[in-house]
Amino acid sequence: APTEEPEKFRHAHILRRGAQVKDAYDYVIVGAGTAGLTVADRLSEDGKLLLPEQVFIGIQPPSKLLTFLAVPDSVIQRSNGRNFFDPGIQYNITSVPQIDMNEREQQVRIGCCVGGSSAINGMVFVRGTKPEYDGWAELGGPGSTWNWDGVLPYFKKASHFNPPDEMLAKNFNITWDPEVWGQDPNTHIYASFPNFVNPGMIPMYKAMAKMPGIAIPKDGAGGKSGLFWFPTSMDNIKYWRSYSRTGHYDNINRTNYEVLTMHKVKKVLFDGTTATGVQFVSREGGNGTLTVKANKEVIISAGTVHTPQILQNSGIGPKDLLEKTKIPVLVELPGVGQNFQDHAYLSVNYQWGNGTGPIPPNITQTGSPSSIAGPNLGAWIGLPTITDDWEKIVARYETQDPAQHLPQNSHPYVIAGYKEFQRVHAKLLRSRDANWLWVPIGGGPGGIVMSMHIVSHGTINIDPDDPDAEPIVDYRALSNPIDLDIMAENIKFMRKFMNSSDFAQYQPTESSPGANVDGQELRDWIKRVLIPTNFHPIATAAKKPKEFGGVVDEGLMVHGTKRLSVVDGSIMPLLPGANTQQPVYMIAEKAVDLIKARQ
């Protein structure tokens, strides 16, 4: 049974009952996920000087087991995709039916455990490109430090890079640039390569390298598009998952770092517009509502889906929504829960007509047990390399009236913000160095094509009838037809790749949608099969000026408030052309410097 005293386990102090929480801490961090644990670890590092103290209000899934985790950590660490389907450690949220996807709904996957989504993700460890982060800065306004040069030092700090095995690197042409990686001994998020790669990948690599316009950067982490090998978030000793829990929580024994599990924050408490603490409840019911004070700052790290819920329930958000929900408006901030974006993908399926294709028949796809993640190769491609029609698509996009493609009655600030987004996105569309398409290369024929920038913007808002229930997630997938145009070009790029002369001997045939499917028929097929998320939700508390639908400023402080910040994936103003965990670790590391600087 739970004890009254904090437990000294292998971790930061774990509290399991609200009553164990002190009255006040320096920092109260909401959410023990990817960003939250990173910030807490770094802020409490100076603990010997008795500087900051903080509590986490982490949530765990309802579990009948009286253990810290419904799923043992060794299982989480050793597994890969299996975690996607584990109901014990993720939320149960489904989107509203997507009108332009034939009314299909989408399961919203996010981690609900210590470690958050980093405990269940696919461990792909990439960053995106320079023009994309320069776009973040441009949307932030003059003098923004969130451009490529301003984020690179924090990417370097956020992980400890382990180069691939020498023979493996030589045989597979795995190159890397030590200038863009860090090896800080105090950083325990590891970026490593498996010790086995299927030799069948070599012909796939060669065929992609020959595609017109495909660059081969020395290291994809250097901010360039192209064909490159990338690491996995795993250690290079056991080849187990490296995530925010193992990197910023396990093996830490500090009296000033406490985590409360099985509780959920409902709202932020204020004195005027100064945040003073939070109100929280037990996930198991009972004990009523509890409060804890923050002497220095409340930091919300609840992730893109729940951060807007906490803000809106605190009276910070779109006025009409708050009034409808009968929540008194503390700060009218139209952008909270708006601007929502995620990567979208589908599979173009092929079969080899002749044998096993380039994969030697006696080798299994995963090879050695040390390869716990998917193959570490991909092509990340700009629109001008995907299609010769790129300028036509850009011209169509930049002449659109944003109001036509945003939710009805969008606030003028949100519309003004989209105009800015459209301007920056048009630049990215013209760049060969912004990643519009990701083709993960696994050795099989065909496969996933992923749109890495999405121009349809969705919403994540509280349910006016039940604001404490899970929020209402609406991707508004394909609501802007430009996303359909680009996905159709992505499919055609895959066809060009599979028609490569290198594959002729294996006689590839397209099984779905089918080689002759084109035009309107292809667009209809996309609507039937598109998955509007790669579980990379962003932008519901975007770092932009308030007048452009932004929620946080350059220091990640919530507009119109004091002592309240957001540090998680929700602050990204536009998608990086990359899976989002490395960007989230970077955001957290940069936030720590910003937080320390203002104290």
Ligand SMILES: Cc1cc2nc3c(=O)[nH]c(=O)nc-3n(C[C@H](O)[C@H](O)[C@H](O)COP(=O)(O)OP(=O)(O)OC[C@H]3O[C@@H](n4cnc5c(N)ncnc54)[C@H](O)[C@@H]3O)c2cc1C
């Ligand atoms: C299935 C899946 C696969 C993915 N694959 C990859 C991949 O291969 N590579 C990659 O780079 N990225 C991947 N991602 C994305 C990446 O993991 C996320 O972008 C990143 O982890 C998000 O970090 P975060 O800190 O914003 O949120 P999270 O890590 O989700 O943390 C939010 C935390 O807040 C807690 N919380 C929420 N509401 C409350 C509340 N009211 N009170 C208290 N606590 C609360 C949550 O329980 C959670 O612990 C994947 C994600 C998923 C879900």
